[in-house]
Amino acid sequence: MSHKVTTHWKGNLQFEADNPNGKTVLMDTTPEHGGHNSGLGPKAMMLASLAGCSGLDVVSILDKMKVKISDFRMETTGELTEEHPKYYHSVTVDYHFFGKDLDEKKINKAVDLSIEKYCGVMEMFRQFAKVETNTHFHNS
Structure with missing residues (x-):
């Protein structure tokens, strides 16, 4: 394709x-x-694409697991090389989940499935950058 x-x-x-x-x-x-x-900016779009790809996976998986969240955001930070052509040598994706009595085990499983199996953009980033991910829970 x-x-x-x-x-x-x-x-x-x-x-x-x-x-x-x-x-x-x-x-x-x-x-x-x-x-x-x-x-x-084109480079910022790459970070947005990474978050969007993984986010689509996570929301889809959580929906199939019937896990309820009230809000979900990702903060994606890229560190550029000093010399031209400047590219992201390291990237951090912070997943933030908001809700009441969040099912942390299932949410972690959904994030892991996206990171390890489904997100093609994440895999592309791994070809040129060190990718770190963190999951944060905000229970109300």
Whole structure:
């Protein structure tokens, strides 16, 4: 299976990329690099893709396990190399779960399944970065 994405220059340093489902996203850079901050930066999009991929897995698995959560967020932090081409040499994904009487055992299992088995973006990141994950529970 292959995916095709078309990325179209919209002027200055802004680009619009499509998705096989037809949705689009804007990319841009910061004013100090000549952009207008009118879209996501390409490297930040990579971190968002990592979290989104794993998050989709986790929510789907928790739903199948009938585990209830009231909120879920991920904070993804990437450390860039000093020299060009700058890339993420290490990445940390912090999974934050919120709810009443959270089933920590099942939530940990869902996160582990995503990290170890299902998240293809996580596997791609492992090819060039040290990936660390942490799970945090916020019981109300």
